Amino acid sequence: MSTSFAKPQETNWPKIYKEEFFHITEVMVTDVASPPVAARIYAYTNLAAYLVIKSQGAEFQNKDLLEHSYLSSHDWEIRSEKVQSPEFAAVLAFLKVGKAIMPSGYLLEEKQSEWIQKAIKAKIISKKTLQAHIDLATEVAVKVMDVAKKDGYLQLSTLTRYTPQKGEGFWYPTPPAYIAAVEPEWKTIKPFYIQNLEDYKPAPMAPFDMKEGSSFHTQLMEVYNTTNELNEERKLIANFWDCNPFKVEFSGHMAIGVKKISPGGHWIGITGIAAQKANLSFTETAYVHALVGLTLHDAFISCWKAKYDTDRIRPETVINQKFDQRWRPLLQTPPFPEYTSGHSVISRASAVVLTGYFGDNFDFIDSSETYFGLPERPFPSFLYASEEAAISRLYGGIHFRDAIEEGIKQGEKIGTMIWSNLNQ
Template sequence: MRVILVWMLFLSQFAFAEKAKNDIRVHLQPAVFSVTMVMIHDVVNPPAASRFYTYCMLGAYEIVAQNNKEIVSPTTFIQSMEPVKMEFAAGYDYRIAALYAILETGRLILPSGYMLEEDQKKLVIALLRDGHSQKKINEAIAVAQEVSKKIAANAATDGYLKLSTRVRYRPKKGDAYWYPTPPGYIEGIEPHWKTIRPMLIDSCNQFVPKPPVAFSKDSTSEFYKLTYEVYAVGKKMTEKERFIASYWDCNPFAINTSGHMSIGFKKISPGGHWMNITGIVTSKANLDLDRGIMVHALVAATLMDSFISCWDEKYRSSRIRPETVINRYIDPKWQPLLQTPPFPEYTSGHSVISTSVSEVLTYFLGDNFAFRDDTEVIFDLPTRDFRSFRQAAEEAAISRLYGGIHYRDAIENGQVQGKAIAQFIIEKLQKKGVKPLI
């Protein structure tokens, strides 16, 4: 049923684009959604997903910046990104080139990128129906292909390709440290992610949060109180809390067991959820294509840096998950509402990235920017109305306590970490002349 819903939404995105003749902006959200679909297919983990989104958007952003003097080039503030020299026939439609570059970069760097070839064909058909000539489309595609090759080459130097050659991660020994959790007992995801070259921040350890509350088995200790809170919330959860936890689950691959059978369910990543929100709000704000692409690219880069910072702390503290502690010392039969993710607990990833992105979106579109989020409709959940990006981020953060997968200090300190990252990024953008859009 979920597969059918996903493809229905996928087709509707293109149907909507084809109805809006001559308004090229409507092709942006479907292009990004196409990339999301491939990542859902490939079960791309959250940190890696943020990286793929970033590179898919950077080529499009640079094409726009080279053709619109009001848009500040990403090469002025993105680490190790040189201006892309483009020597093509004058008069090519840079907007078409930028859109196509999103798909072309994804085709080159995603594991199943070949799947985007069909989306490229659909985009061309939609553009022809909009009245663009085949000649203009071909000229733009040539630009997109050349730029995407250079973006892919740059991506190959960020450390990602070396991850598989690094020493296999082994959990630390001791009662205080993370250990793989049921039902899959999957080994730690991306333990060396801190080695990835960041986009906007200076280094992986630039925003180290304060240490987590120290582990203790003592029932009077602060750590035990944090653990018991997770346990108590899980035992007496309201329907509203249960819904919020499920809404922000964003687990790319959850395993459901029934007897001896295990069934995997693919879902959108936390970054994918915020990228879709970005598409919704840039459309509602009536931004032109150029600024819509810029905001998507900067949200993606913020996501990428936030995951790098968060993952640096996760594998430094390697803190044990609530499920493990509760099962060992409180209730061996207790289970969290959400499936515990396969990596250490501190800090909360969703808290970090949701806070940082909400601050960046607030910078561009203002506080109290109300929006309706339909991201989770494809996973049988209803639309949600939020009065601001910060409200959505607050809910995403506390959802991890309701879901039983994070202690409160990991959530709150994750929010502090995310806000610090965002403030640094916003100050850098301000210095380079990237201004609010509303």
């Protein structure tokens, strides 16, 4: 994507934020960042932009995002001087955090240089004031990374490796690549707003039971029959919300990764679309992006705890083992346990905070997936989009209904808690 500038007073900041931030998503796709890892990156990068704007004395429509979060106890005093364009410094800050936090973050060095040249050319900043902006962005980025280094992520590699449990009903690696379980200890990562993960524990799932008429068997057959009778609209819905960065295609003996956005990336994209449609100021654009980023982070931690606490088998494994060895779901099954549905949890949590911010029935055209070859899709509201994202997992053949429905409830509870805290 290329960013185009008008004169400073006419600058379309929501559009520029969206386009410049997409460079971070591109690097995540290159790194094949797992969904929870991607959410963590979205949280810290957008937090950097928010903190730059906050440090420059901006006033936001809603409460400070640091309030009611563990971030409130951190030292966020910024010593850098006031700058000509806080907006420019904020974009530079999220690019700097992106460079520091991602394995292939070095790819953003070029984007930082391009951003500086574009801003000088458009007279957003002057060469004389450039260093002051760089100093501010660097100071904030360093502070954000100091917090990121203490959230438990660096300790994940030292924890006991996950081993699939023996016995019926437990998760096992799925075709075609049989990838090992992804981020089994993600529940140890520090959330921003959730104080006790047990408060967001979903209702018990249907126990593994292959007797005809049992809840589990009924749901299993629903997955099997639904995927065998998909119409074109349901196929489109499933593919639109696929968001599986681990998708693999085989050519002979060669495995080829298919580039896809993560679920969190899809909702960050929607956030940018909404900010642009509402013609938000840069201040509010940074706020709502940080809000969604922090929400995604907490929602994934809660969901991943449920996944590995329950360690539930995927529909594909049961169907292949019990009655149809050749059956494959429409979507490739992601490499982690089934309950609850990640897209259901994070889509609902994101939709709740976006609805709180933009209001009910905020219609939009979702073009988040056009970069990945999928068409635009219109939605009458964020909540409607989250419902479609959730049911897409049934159409895709990768989730049982209770994982979807309980995932929606889990996400609703998380989103409501976060938005309520900001509006007490």
